[in-house]
Amino acid sequence: MHAASSLRDIGTPTLLAGGDNALIVGTPYGWGKKLFAHSMPGAVDGLSTMPDHKDWVRGEHAVPYRLTVLGTGYLGATHAACMAELGFEVLGLDVDQSKIDMLERGELPIHEPGLEDLLRRNLESGRLRFTTSYEEAAAFGDVHFICVGTPQKKGEYAADVSYLDAVVESLAPYLDRECLVVGKSTVPVGTAERLAEKLVRLSPAGTQAELAWNPEFLREGFAVKDTLHPDRIVLGVTSERAEKVLRDVYAPLGEVPVVVTDFPTAELVKSAANAFLATKISFINAMAEVCEVAHADVKQLSLALSFDDRIGGRFLNPGLGFGGGCLPKDIRAFMARAGELGADQALTFLREVDAINMRRRARMVDLARGLVGGSFENCTVGVLGAAFKPNSDDIRDSPALDVAVTIGQEGGTVTIYDPVALDNARRAHPDLGYADSALDAARGADVMLLLTEWQEFVDLDPEKLGAVVATRNIVDGRNALDAETWRSAGWHYRALGRP
Numbered sequence: 001m002h003a004a005s006s007l008r009d010i011g012t013p014t015l016l017a018g019g020d021n022a023l024i025v026g027t028p029y030g031w032g033k034k035l036f037a038h039s040m041p042g043a044v045d046g047l048s049t050m051p052d053h054k055d056w057v058r059g060e061h062a063v064p065y066r067l068t069v070l071g072t073g074y075l076g077a078t079h080a081a082c083m084a085e086l087g088f089e090v091l092g093l094d095v096d097q098s099k100i101d102m103l104e105r106g107e108l109p110i111h112e113p114g115l116e117d118l119l120r121r122n123l124e125s126g127r128l129r130f131t132t133s134y135e136e137a138a139a140f141g142d143v144h145f146i147c148v149g150t151p152q153k154k155g156e157y158a159a160d161v162s163y164l165d166a167v168v169e170s171l172a173p174y175l176d177r178e179c180l181v182v183g184k185s186t187v188p189v190g191t192a193e194r195l196a197e198k199l200v201r202l203s204p205a206g207t208q209a210e211l212a213w214n215p216e217f218l219r220e221g222f223a224v225k226d227t228l229h230p231d232r233i234v235l236g237v238t239s240e241r242a243e244k245v246l247r248d249v250y251a252p253l254g255e256v257p258v259v260v261t262d263f264p265t266a267e268l269v270k271s272a273a274n275a276f277l278a279t280k281i282s283f284i285n286a287m288a289e290v291c292e293v294a295h296a297d298v299k300q301l302s303l304a305l306s307f308d309d310r311i312g313g314r315f316l317n318p319g320l321g322f323g324g325g326c327l328p329k330d331i332r333a334f335m336a337r338a339g340e341l342g343a344d345q346a347l348t349f350l351r352e353v354d355a356i357n358m359r360r361r362a363r364m365v366d367l368a369r370g371l372v373g374g375s376f377e378n379c380t381v382g383v384l385g386a387a388f389k390p391n392s393d394d395i396r397d398s399p400a401l402d403v404a405v406t407i408g409q410e411g412g413t414v415t416i417y418d419p420v421a422l423d424n425a426r427r428a429h430p431d432l433g434y435a436d437s438a439l440d441a442a443r444g445a446d447v448m449l450l451l452t453e454w455q456e457f458v459d460l461d462p463e464k465l466g467a468v469v470a471t472r473n474i475v476d477g478r479n480a481l482d483a484e485t486w487r488s489a490g491w492h493y494r495a496l497g498r499p
Contacts, residue, residue, distance in 0.1 A: 064142075064248065065088065065141075065142040065143050065245070065248070065249065066088070066089045066090075066091070066140055066141050066142050066143075067083050067088050067089070067090045067091070067141060067142070067143050067144075067145065067249070068090070068091045068092070068093060068137045068140060068141035068143070068144045068145065069083070069090060069091070069092045069093065069145045069147055070093050070137065070144060070145065070146050070147060070148065070167050070171065071093070071094060071146065071147040071148035071149070071163070071167065072092045072093070072094040072099060072100070072103060072130065072147075073094075073109075073110075073147070073148070073149060074110050074112070074218075074220070074223070074325075074394075075147040075184060075185070075216055075218065076092065076094070076145075076147035076148070077092070077103065077108060077109075077110065077112075077115065077119070078112065078115055078218065078223045078224065078227055079145055079147055079184065079216070079227060080092040080128060081115060081118040081119045081122055081128065081224075082118065082224060082227040082228055083145075083249075084118075084122035084125070084127040084128040085118050085121070085122060085228070086228075086252040086253070087127070087252065088127065088249075089127050090122075090127060090128050090129075091128075091129050091130070091131055091136070091137055091140045091141060092128070092129070092130045092131070093130070093131050093132065093133070093134065093137045094130070094132065095132060096132075097132055100130045100131070100132055103119065103130050104123070104129075104130050106119055106120040106123055110393060110394070111391075111392060111393035111420045111421075112220070112221070112223050112224065112392070113221060113222075113224070113391055114224040114225075115223065115224055118224060134170045134171050134174055135174045137171065137174075138171055138174030138175050138176075138179075139174070141179065142179055142180070143179065143180045143181075143182060143245060143246075143249060144171060144179060144180070144181045144182065145182045145184055145214075146164060146167050146168075146181065146182065146183045146184060146185060147184050147185065147216075148163040148164055148166075148167055148185055149163055149185065149325075150163065150164065150185050150186055150187055150333070151325075151329060152328075152329040152332060152333065156336065157332035157333060157335055157336040158188070158332075158333055158336040158337070158340075159186075159187065159188050159329070159330075159333035159336070159337075161187055161188065161191055163185075164183070164185060164187065164191065164195060165195070165198070168181070168195050168198050168199055168202070169198070169202065172198070172199050172201075172202035172203040172209065173202055173203070173204070175199075175203040175204065175205045175209040176203075176204040176205055177205055177208065178205065178208040178209075179205065179208070179209055179210075180210050180211075180212055180242055180245050180246070181199055181209060181210070181211050181212070182211075182212045182213070182214050182246065183195065183211065183212070183213045183214070184214055184215060184216045185216075186215065186216075186270045186271065186274075186326070186330055186333075187267055188267070188271075188333055188334075188336070188337035188340075189264050189267045189268050189271070189337055189341075190264065190267070190337075190341075191267060192211060192213040192236060192263035192264075192266070192267055193263050193264075195211060196210075196211035196238070196263070199211050210238070210239065210241070210242050211238075212235065212236060212237045212238075212242045212243075212245075212246060213235075213236030213237075213263050213266040213267060214233070214234065214235055214236065214246060214266070215234055215236075215266055215267070215269055215270040216270070217230065217231070217232070217270070217273065220324065220389060220391070220392040220394055221389060221390065221391030221392050222391075228253065229253070230253065230256055231256075231257070232256065232257045232258070232259060233246075233250055233253075233256050233257070233258045233259070234258075234259045234261065234266050234269050235247075235258065235259070235260045235261070235266070236261055236262060236263045236264075236265065236266025236267065237260065237261075237262075238262070238263070243260055270330075271330060271333075271334045271337075274326060274327050274330040274331060274334075275330075275331050275334055275347070275350060275353075277315050277322075277327065278322060278327045278328075278331050278350070278353050278354075278357070279349070279350070279353050280315045280316060281315055281316075281317075281321060281322050281357070282321070282352075282353040282354075282356040282357050283316075284298065284301075284302055284305075284316045284317070284318045285318055285319070285321055285356050285357065285360050285496075285497070286356050287301055287302075287318070287497070288318040288319075288360075288496050288497025289356075289359070289363075289497070291497045291498070292496075292497055292498075295499050296499075297497070297498050297499060298318040298479075298496075298497030298498060299318065299479055299495075299497070299498060302316050302317065302318055317478075317479065318479055318496060318497045319360070319453075319477055319478040319479050319480075319496055320360050320361065320364055320399040320400070320403070320451060320477040320478060320496065321356075321357040321358075321360040321361065321399055322357055322388075322399075323388035323389075323396070323397040323398045323399045323400075323402075324388040324389065324392075324394055324396055324397060324398070325394060325396040325397070328354070328357070328397045329397070331350045331353060331354060332350075332354065334347060334350065335347045335348075335350050335351065360399070360496060361399050361402050361403055361406070362406075363496060364399075364403050364449070364451070364475065364477050364496065365403055365406050365407060365410075367475045367494050367496070368381065368403075368407065368447050368449055368475050369410075370494075371446075371447045371473040371475065371492060371494065372446050372447050372473070375410075375411070376407055376410045376411045376412030377410075377411040377412075378411075379411075379412050379413065379446045379447070380412070380413045380415070380444050380445050380446050380470065381404075381407050381412045381413065381414045381415070381445060381446065381447055381448075381449065382415055382417075382435075382441040382442040382443075382445035382447070382448045382449070382469070383400065383403075383404045383414055383415065383416040383417070383441065383448075383449050383451055384417060384418075384438055384441065384448065384449065384450045384451060384452065384454075384457045385400040385416075385417075385418055385450065385451040385452025385453070385454060385457065386398060386400050386401055386404070386416050386418035386421040386422065386424070386425040386451075386452065387400065387418055387420065387421035387424075387452050388400065388452070389452065389453075390452055390453055390454045390455065391454075392420070392421070393418075393420040393421040393423075393424055394421070394424075395421055395424045395425055395428060398421075398452075399451065399477075400418075400451035400452045400477075401416075401425060401428070401429065403449065403451055403477070404416055404429075404432060404449075404451070405429060405432070408431065408432055413433065414432050414433055415432075415433040415434065415435050415440075415441045415443075415445070416432055416433065416434050416435065416441060417434070417435045417436070417437060417438050417440065417441035418452065418454070419454055419456055421452075422434055422436075438456065438457065438460060438465070439464070439465065439468055442465050442468050442469050443468045443469070444468075444469070444470050445469045445470060445471075446469075446470050446471050446473065447471070447473040447474070447475065448465070448469060448473065448474040448475070449474070449475050449477060450474065450475070450476050450477055450478060450480060450481060451477045451478070452478070453478040453480040457480070458480050458481065462485060462486045462489035462491055463489050466489055466490060466491065471492075472489070472490050472491040472492060473491070473492045473494075474486060474491050474492070474493055474494070475494045475495065476493065476494070476495040476496075477495075477496060479495050479496065479497070479498065481493070481495075483495065483498065
């Protein structure tokens with residue numbers, strides 16, 4: 001029996017794995033009491049793990065649901081392709097017909113390592129399709145994942161959740177049977193409860209159309225890995241049946257820690273995680289500011305701190321700071337929501353986190369200006385990097401482009417090279433210059449700036465690069481280069497937080 005015939009028709013429960021922790025599938029949301037219940041060994045206060053993948057048996061009932069993914073941007077395209085890779089039938093929806101046409105051709109509107117292969121393989125298998133019709137999505141899906149963006153409102157810190165409301169308002173009128181709608185977007189706390197009420201109010205199925213919140217934790221450049229091999233799964237649910245459905249959906253992932261909680265906590269997990277990561281990045285960049293005036297080396301300081309188990313070395317890399325479509329807008333939205341709830345003082349430290357991050361960009365411009373005699377007028381500046389991080393073509397709030405634009409505004413002639421983000425950069429800033437290689441970007445440069453730490457740039461030969469520049473000046477905005485190697489090749493090397 002196939003999920004196409006709806007949850008009600010799946011049929012007699014079928015045992016797939018033996019023992020006390022058996023997976024039993026078959027009836028609506030139901031499968032008895034053995035669906036990875038909290039009583040499983042090792043479960044503590046809502047924390048448990050999925051069974052190992054070897055216990056997942058694909059058979060007649062192994063993937064009892066059809067899934068839809070509403071929104072096919074970075075998060076949605078990744079989630080749709082990965083769920084299809086796990087064996088589910090998936091229908092992706094977007095209101096942008098041109099994006100749907102591109103995806104149906106097996107082409108991505110973003111750069112994400114490994115994702116295009118997954119997309120094409122699952123299109124060919126027939127497990128993955130795309131549509132612009134909410135009516136089709138409602139008829140097709142048993143579990144609907146909402147994966148739309150929550151950008152920062154213009155002129156405000158708060159998040160714009162209108163895309164989420166639009167999805168619920170468009171989908172709900174067609175929901176006439178039991179189903180689960182699952183939010184994955186990063187949202188201000190309180191959003192899920194409001195949307196759950198709207199879903200029930202607008203759906204013909206009423207309370208049988210249930211909401212859950214399952215935040216995503218993807219890193220750009222590693223999204224496929226993070227989806228198929230997550231470090232944890234958070235389920236914000238209000239019923240046992242919603243928990244059971246999501247455990248079933250994610251069972252093929254193998255042993256993964258699962259935290260089952262309420263809506264507000266699930267929403268806060270993502271906001272708190274991003275706030276912590278941003279704070280850690282800005283902390284080491286604040287130390288870089290101190291190191292510069294104290295003539296210390298922030299790279300050595302970071303290394304020493306990394307050996308402390310309480311601190312660790314991840315996200316402790318000093319440099320140009322964070323950017324992209326998540327951390328900057330998410331910490332601002334977190335502050336805004338805390339203020340609305342009357343807890344603004346609790347997150348005032350995030351204002352300084354944000355300020356430190358922005359100061360790094362200004363300091364990068366200062367270092368470059370100093371190397372060319374105090375003014376960018378009549379100077380040629382070669383820029384290595386446009387994306388906000390390597391292995392991505394995302395230029396949203398990119399520190400690299402911010403620095404490049406600022407130098408251009410100060411009279412510098414800027415030429416940028418990036419392995420994958422050039423097209424996006426050109427569209428956003430057609431007034432800047434662009435090159436097809438690092439060597440072309442360096443030709444005649446009075447100063448070179450490394451602003452995105454692509455491995456291609458880390459591996460550059462300082463002699464070859466030096467042969468084409470006007471002056472061997474370089475500012476390492478990511479502390480990614482070996483200072484002694486470049487200095488021994490005759491370069492005047494400067495970096496953020498280092499002598």
